Amino acid sequence: MELSLLQEHSLDKIDERIILALDFQTKDEVLNCLASLENQVRYVKVGMELFYAEGSAIVSLLKEQGLNVFVDLKIHDIPNTAKGSMKSLARNGADMVNVHVAGGLAMMEAAREGLEQGISAGSTSPLLIGVTMLTSSSQQMMNEQMLISGRLEETVAHYASLASLAGLDGVVASPLEVPIIKQVTRTDFLTVTPGIRTVGSAFGDQTRVTTPVKAFELGTDYIVIGRSITQAEEPAKAWADMMKSIQEGK
Ligand code: C5P
Numbered sequence: 001m002e003l004s005l006l007q008e009h010s011l012d013k014i015d016e017r018i019i020l021a022l023d024f025q026t027k028d029e030v031l032n033c034l035a036s037l038e039n040q041v042r043y044v045k046v047g048m049e050l051f052y053a054e055g056s057a058i059v060s061l062l063k064e065q066g067l068n069v070f071v072d073l074k075i076h077d078i079p080n081t082a083k084g085s086m087k088s089l090a091r092n093g094a095d096m097v098n099v100h101v102a103g104g105l106a107m108m109e110a111a112r113e114g115l116e117q118g119i120s121a122g123s124t125s126p127l128l129i130g131v132t133m134l135t136s137s138s139q140q141m142m143n144e145q146m147l148i149s150g151r152l153e154e155t156v157a158h159y160a161s162l163a164s165l166a167g168l169d170g171v172v173a174s175p176l177e178v179p180i181i182k183q184v185t186r187t188d189f190l191t192v193t194p195g196i197r198t199v200g201s202a203f204g205d206q207t208r209v210t211t212p213v214k215a216f217e218l219g220t221d222y223i224v225i226g227r228s229i230t231q232a233e234e235p236a237k238a239w240a241d242m243m244k245s246i247q248e249g250k
Contacts, residue, residue, distance in 0.1 A: 015243070016068070018041075018042075019043040019045045019222055019223065019225070020043070020225060020229060020230070021194070021225065022045060022047070022050055022226075023226050024230075025053045025054075033235065036235045040236065042067065043070065046070070047073075051073060056088075059093060060092070060093060068096075069093070070097075070224075071089055071092070071096070073089070074100055075097075075099040076099065076107075077103065079106045079107045079111075083117075084114060085114065087114040090116075090117075090125065091118050091120070095127065096129060097127075097129070098128070099131070101162055102131075102159070105162060105165065105166050108130060108163060112166065127169040129170050129190065130160075130163035131172045132155070132172060133173070133174075135174045135206050135208045135209070153180055156174075157181060160181040160189070164189055170189055171189075172194065174195045174208035175195065175196065178193065179218060190221045190222070191219070191221050191222070192222045192223075193222070193223050196209070197209050197211060198212065198238060199211060201232070212225065212242055213245055213246055213250060
C-alpha cells in the first residue's frame with residue numbers, strides 16, 4: 001500500500017487513533033495488561049464486561065494514568081433513560097461514549113442533550129458515537145433473524161446518515177464500510193472500527209474483519225483492537241509489530 005494513503009491520518013499521531021479493548025473483569029487484569037504493553041498505549045476502551053465489574057472508578061483510574069478512555073456501553077433505551085445515562089457518563093470523564101443507532105433519532109438526540117448537560121463548565125463533550133451493525137453480525141443474520149431485508153452495507157449506510165442527522169460525531173462499523181459511510185455523511189464524520197485482526201491471529205466471533213493497515217487505508221479514523229494484542233503471547237511485541245506494519249504500510 002502507498003504510504004500516502006496513511007499520511008492523511010498523520011502517522012506520528014497514529015497511536016492516538018488505536019483503541020485497545022480492555023475486555024477483562026478485574027482492575028488487576030487491566031493493570032497487568034497495561035504493564036505488559038510497556039506504556040505504548042494511548043487510548044483504551046472500557047466495555048460492559050469491565051464496567052459492570054469495576055464500576056465507574058475504573059474510568060477515573062485509567063484517566064489518572066493519562067489515557068484517553070472510550071466507555072463502550074452501547075446504550076439502547078427510551079430517550080429519557082439514554083439522556084440520563086449520558087449525563088452520568090459525561091461526569092465520569094469519558095472521552096468517547098456510544099449508543100445504538102437502532103434506538104432511533106429521538107434517543108440519539110436525547111443522548112446528545114444528556115452529554116451537554118453532564119459535562120462540567122468549560123470542558124469539552126465526549127465524542128458521541130452510534131453503533132450501526134455489530135461487527136459480529138453477518139448479512140444472513142440481519143436478513144433472517146432481525147428481519148431487515150437488503151444488503152448489510154445499505155443498512156449501515158442508512159444508520160450512519162441517521163446518526164449524522166441526530167448530531168452524533170460518528171459511528172462504529174466494520175472498516176469495510178468506512179468508504180460508504182464517508183460518502184453518505186461527510187469526510188469528517190468519524191468512523192470507529194472494531195473487527196481488526198493482526199496478520200495470522202484468530203477471527204474469534206468477528207465476521208466483518210480486516211487488518212490495521214487495511215482499515216487505515218480504507219480511511220478509518222480510529223481502530224479498536226482487543227484479543228489480537230491482549231491474548232498474544234507477547235503483547236508488547238504484538239503491539240510494536242502492529243505499529244511497524246502501519247508505519248511501513250504493509
Ligand atoms: O477482541 P476484539 O478485537 O474482537 O475486540 C473488539 C472489541 O470491540 C470488543 O470489545 C467488542 O465489544 C467491541 N465492538 C465490536 N463491534 C462493535 C462494537 C464494539 O466488536 N460493533
